[in-house]
Amino acid sequence: MKILFVGDVVGSIGIKAIETYLPEIKKKVKPQLTIVNGENAAGGKGTKEPDYQKITRAGADVVTGGNHTWDKREILDFIDDPKKNILRPYNFSGENVPGRGFLKIKVNTKEVYVINMQGTALMQPLDNPFIAADKLVAKLDKDAIKFVDFHAETTSEKIAFANYMVGRVSAVCGTHTHVQTNDAQVINKQTAYLTDVGMTGSYDGILGDKKEPIINRFLTQRPNKFDVDEDGRMQIGFAVIDINDQTNNARSIKNYVITPNNQSFLN
Amino acid sequence: MKILFVGDVVGSIGIKAIETYLPEIKKKVKPQLTIVNGENAAGGKGTKEPDYQKITRAGADVVTGGNHTWDKREILDFIDDPKKNILRPYNFSGENVPGRGFLKIKVNTKEVYVINMQGTALMQPLDNPFIAADKLVAKLDKDAIKFVDFHAETTSEKIAFANYMVGRVSAVCGTHTHVQTNDAQVINKQTAYLTDVGMTGSYDGILGDKKEPIINRFLTQRPNKFDVDEDGRMQIGFAVIDINDQTNNARSIKNYVITPNNQSFLN
Amino acid sequence: MKILFVGDVVGSIGIKAIETYLPEIKKKVKPQLTIVNGENAAGGKGTKEPDYQKITRAGADVVTGGNHTWDKREILDFIDDPKKNILRPYNFSGENVPGRGFLKIKVNTKEVYVINMQGTALMQPLDNPFIAADKLVAKLDKDAIKFVDFHAETTSEKIAFANYMVGRVSAVCGTHTHVQTNDAQVINKQTAYLTDVGMTGSYDGILGDKKEPIINRFLTQRPNKFDVDEDGRMQIGFAVIDINDQTNNARSIKNYVITPNNQSFLN
Amino acid sequence: MKILFVGDVVGSIGIKAIETYLPEIKKKVKPQLTIVNGENAAGGKGTKEPDYQKITRAGADVVTGGNHTWDKREILDFIDDPKKNILRPYNFSGENVPGRGFLKIKVNTKEVYVINMQGTALMQPLDNPFIAADKLVAKLDKDAIKFVDFHAETTSEKIAFANYMVGRVSAVCGTHTHVQTNDAQVINKQTAYLTDVGMTGSYDGILGDKKEPIINRFLTQRPNKFDVDEDGRMQIGFAVIDINDQTNNARSIKNYVITPNNQSFLN
Ligand SMILES: [Fe+2]
Ligand SMILES: [Fe+2]
Ligand SMILES: [Fe+2]
Ligand SMILES: [Fe+2]
Numbered sequence A, B, C, D: 001m002k003i004l005f006v007g008d009v010v011g012s013i014g015i016k017a018i019e020t021y022l023p024e025i026k027k028k029v030k031p032q033l034t035i036v037n038g039e040n041a042a043g044g045k046g047t048k049e050p051d052y053q054k055i056t057r058a059g060a061d062v063v064t065g066g067n068h069t070w071d072k073r074e075i076l077d078f079i080d081d082p083k084k085n086i087l088r089p090y091n092f093s094g095e096n097v098p099g100r101g102f103l104k105i106k107v108n109t110k111e112v113y114v115i116n117m118q119g120t121a122l123m124q125p126l127d128n129p130f131i132a133a134d135k136l137v138a139k140l141d142k143d144a145i146k147f148v149d150f151h152a153e154t155t156s157e158k159i160a161f162a163n164y165m166v167g168r169v170s171a172v173c174g175t176h177t178h179v180q181t182n183d184a185q186v187i188n189k190q191t192a193y194l195t196d197v198g199m200t201g202s203y204d205g206i207l208g209d210k211k212e213p214i215i216n217r218f219l220t221q222r223p224n225k226f227d228v229d230e231d232g233r234m235q236i237g238f239a240v241i242d243i244n245d246q247t248n249n250a251r252s253i254k255n256y257v258i259t260p261n262n263q264s265f266l267n
């Protein structure tokens, strides 16, 4: 099983990057499953139904979320639609959280769970993701592949989580920092891991947003309205995970970025 | 001018990684200046004089610091020695902060400022690094190369800082997260940038420390004593920045990691 | 039912304040139940068995905790002893947390639950205390009085919690900030509330600790060892809650501080 | 010199509380100077010119601010008007911060500096307020009274700041937590101190806002729009500081709250 995972899509330019590059990438990679984090698709914060539709139409099978999932109220109009493969972090507390934190999808004859989990270090105090994952994995089908989009801030929580889940899930791929890391590895020959897959959207902005307001916020510590850098050049961050369908162990994980200055993947 | 920059050395195993790999790397890269972040050399927290000596004896010209600089009181015994090229973050507040936040070093006929700066987003409230850098750079020699080790947590503050300093310093290289990022670039053909150069020490631990206590802290939220993973296999994270001595603009920046599974740099 | 609640006992001087004032206060108030927060009794951080013994011998029926509960490992030697009425915050995650987060105590013929809960705003990410309290209260005996020591940082989380629990518990008294607030009230004629009951220990220090290291930490942002201000003059912060045993609604709550400058309670 | 200090005015109901109670309070207290924190006057976040005008027309001589000062852009229309006695926290970084962080006002023949300072513990990383205060006080007229509105989150930073400034300013009164504390004191017979003066606005809400959205935010950790509880009953929190004009030492400080249940001050 080859899984293609694409990092946080930021704004319309992020969706355009998906539409531009995803078909080509899929042609090369030939993944059986394509997962895209869409928490920033709607103007940088949240995901509206048209965003979801464009991302899936361009080739995503599942769209994951993060701390920004709820920023646009319109998510509530479709996040509970069982026909839509959209996730929000699993470990929001309480019984009646809208949407789903994981889903099972059949890929040919093999079943894959896609799980979305959020960290709590230097973030909101959701349910402990380590314990939430313990409980969740215990009740899932043992024979299915399990892929986790772990949306978290700190490197320590991300690596600790992956090491904690070693042998219990096939892959832990980080999102949220919007910068791809260079530490792809298969831990213990079992679980593919990458601290962050990086961002999809403007190459010229700051994490997808226009530069000036972000610089000004750090400079002044006064409020600045952030806007997606819709006029920048495009980039896309992604990873390819190869999993042994017999053992559910990862064979390999490789991370890539396509930027204006680095189109080597496409050649 | 070629500068070699090596990320946070963690514990004795980190120093051993420096002693093992730095001479070989230098033979290949032939840098004119070698800078190593040493904030975690003393048992994972702080830097003692023997650590400084081993790191410089292995080939470092300058040792930089970060939020852990002060964790071992012994730093106070040598941080003010003008013959020692050790830095602490420049933007600690007040008049009488021990040590130096930058230094000037002569490399053949060219002068280079090495500057150590710390972020404040999701970290301690030091002086605003953007404003501190403004004031500092204004009073430094315009003709000298300026290299910044920006020790910070969030990707947004790091990228924003680099973009703010574009054209005013030759390079901004991030440290602190201990995971190397995959976004090396020369911004605007002027300033080399890498969000984080990564860590030097145990490949098998979590950011250089033993796995179990860190996992247990996340799992229990109760205190756990962290120890350096001194028995792991080694890794070293570094970057090579090439700077035009005429213009002080960066020509290129490349990031590398040597791990047990990836020795390609050495071949 | 009259409950006497005493805020965070800091160090040996805090225990001495308990030994000095608690008997006198009890003589005046005649409470049926006395609860003392002891998270800082052992040198300012944690609670050892002798601390527990001194506090109970001086008149406490139950000793509660907080974020510092685990700071001294010796807590593990007695926190699981069913004969000891010591609590730690209920909402630490996981199945095998040492100790208890609540207990039931019989006062004459009336039963009282004492519950210890910790906030998560600007603190560690424990389980959501609102949801934890929902679940806990649902399984407790409806006819018993319920008293909550809510150990939290922000005023907003404390007031929100009390309002959320209105009519379901008889009292919510805050601890952790070490400064008594002036907002005692019975919300909706049902639930007694006080944002913080304040601290018991040195009147002359800063929240019970020596002044200089704390000032120096803010001034320098470098590490400073904190010590209990054992040589100061004593203060004790407490509240008296009167509860209707028939309805379990609070009738009144009053807060008091005895300091060197304010001994009016004792006259 | 008697100074009357009133805590954070929240929304139109807060302004109405000012208009209702301030004249009566002033008639009783007969202060020579009245200072009101207005950072939440405009719909709970920020201060617009009409808010400023209503607050001053009702009897305030100076309006101070805090972290919410900048939330309504309209502040920029009048914060630099030298005829308007409006302050923002002094220690925002940089040279060109709009508005003023302190002002000098002549009260009969005595001069008083009103200083607005913001903490950085668990808040934004502004300039270190301890060092900022050092530098500021050094350049102010020694013979003038100095009053500080210290807008901060943690009790430790507030008490540490007051102790650091003892003998150098006449009063440090805290704001920001919206809950009045019960620790008014004159430190070392020199500097009046109160950790927080509390809030002015709805008695029935949570810190001035409607209850439901705040409870829901803690319960769900999802975004909830906060609204001022404009329909609640009113409260006002304030302190009266008496300062010796000869020595500039405080003689006394007393804190008060007027609520629907506690009108004793007015009788
Ligand atoms: Fe994102
Ligand atoms: Fe995110
Ligand atoms: Fe480090
Ligand atoms: Fe660090």
Ligand SMILES: [Fe+2]
Pocket: C008, C039, C040, C066, C176, C177, C178
């Ligand atoms: Fe405490």
Ligand SMILES: [Fe+2]
Pocket: C039, C066, C067, C068, C151, C175, C176
């Ligand atoms: Fe505490």
Ligand SMILES: [Fe+2]
Pocket: D008, D039, D040, D066, D176, D177, D178
């Ligand atoms: Fe406020």
Ligand SMILES: [Fe+2]
Pocket: D039, D066, D067, D068, D151, D175, D176
């Ligand atoms: Fe505030």
